[in-house]
Amino acid sequence: MLSYIVRRVIGSLIVLLLITAIAFALAYLVPSDPARMIAGVHASAATLAEIRHKLGLDKPVPVQYVDYLGRLLRGNLGTSFIYDRPVVSLLKDKFLATLPLALAAWLAELLIGIPLGIYTARRARRSADYLVSALALVGLSMPVFWLGLILLYWFGFKLPIFPLGGHTGFMSLVLPSLTIGIVGAAYYLRLLKSSMLEVMGNDYIRTARAKGAGERRVVWRHVVPNAVIPVITYAGIDIGILMGGLIMTEYTFNWNGIGALMYEALQQSDIPVIMGTVLLAAVLVVLFNLVVDVLYVFLDPRIRCD
């Protein structure tokens, strides 16, 4: 069990190293010159060369990468061109704004998707299943900004129950998280339903019925615990992605978080910020993947005794 966790941690570290390489490469893929960005259009060649030298851009690429890793390890992600602030403190502020939204959105997805998944699995191939599954597909197909605007129009403007944007406490969380919940729930529904249907075909479910277990017990004690693994896997990656920034949602609801920062940085070619947000998003996904891998140990005895 301990060796399993150690192996997973080492694997995650390797993935993180690869991600730093990708984030680093980003700076070279973006068709813009950081020196020119800083100095402006009219700067002389000498000024540009001086800035390049100051930024270390005149060194060989591998050396630059090692320098970059060294700065990363010291918690230095560079300075934003636009805000002229350390990227780390910028990310920290925006992350704290995104965090409650990501958690609320994640909960909304789970609270809508999982009960519907169980419901449709128990009524598979009946009209209730077809109806709910079709509605879920509609939800899945709606663009976040469009659904967000509709919700804002009806429940922020026509019926002014919720604020029209910004983050001003609990009420402002409702509409954006509901938007993501409606769109994201369909994944959970489909995942749980197909997994449950597969488990229900097993003899041990027939065995449970033969024991005289009631339907509720069969579903909650035998089917769901065996079917929930893929859902947990996806939920882990999902929360990582959500925390890494919700570009569309934050933009629609004027939410000043990581997603909005990423959007802005992309528009302005603020490369240190782009690199920072990409790195943060990737680290979050890897981190929650690791959390899920460790969770398996407690959920599945087959891994526990490995």
Place this chain on the structure above:
Amino acid sequence: MSPELLTVHDLKKYFPIRRGVLQRTVGHVRAVDGVGFSVRSGETLGVVGESGCGKSTMGRAVLRLVEPSAGRIVFDGKDVLKLTPGEMRRMRREMQIVFQDPYASLNPRYSIGKTLMEPMIVHKLFTREERMKRVYSLLEKVGLDPDYANHFPHEFSGGMRQRVGIARALALNPRLVVLDEPVAALDVSVQSQVLNLLEDLQKEFNLTYIFITHDLSVVRHISNRVMVMYLGNMAELADVEELFAQPRHPYTRALLSAVPIPDPDYKRERIILEGDLPSPANPPEGCRFHTRCPAKRDVCAQEGPGWREITPGHFAACHFPA
């Protein structure tokens, strides 16, 4: 002779065949099509037949693990199909099943102890300590170390898992156990151990078995009476020695002629059946076996043979029994 514990009358199970966008029912697979028999308390009724003949569905329908389409099942004087869901759950204490695949029939998330304890929890029997004690004694009865209670199914071999499956079936002291090919997935050496275990348990607890198998040597070893099924119907039913000594139905004769005999000098005539098993969605008219029967005559294609008692206790569905 012991009293009859279970009587089955004209049991049918049809599965609908759905086609098209609207999933309309276009026909039925007649998995079990009019089966009737009785089982006496303490005996073993063997049920044989080739794959797809409906023997497993029949076993599950008797326990209402699949809902029969028609028929009457009387267990200990009670009409099983008329029970409410609550009464049916209580009835499950009396009738249990062991499945073929010991890998699929145990919940991988449940320790062995939890699997064995669950039936007692469901039926609210015993205190916590008594349940634990009973788990240990069940494990001992099926020849497993009581320490295994804390282990999980994936740690066991097929034979050990099947012992767990048997212990689970016995946890509620049932009277009837349907054994659905309980040794087919096991190694031959383990098969005989499990068969002996089943026999010992039968004697100890006065169990009644319906033993479903396609292995004729197994059925001969363990059964008191044998029922032969073909395409959802009964072909023949007799005491085991009588059936093996004097099979009446041409299908039974063909099956028995296929049993290998470990004697190289023994000469006998193999009856090779021609053609494939017809589809149970569209069974032949008349006698269902006539398309493959070596002894068929004109009447066989037109008229079903009916279920006839040829000698006392020996039944067959054939116009021209041997």
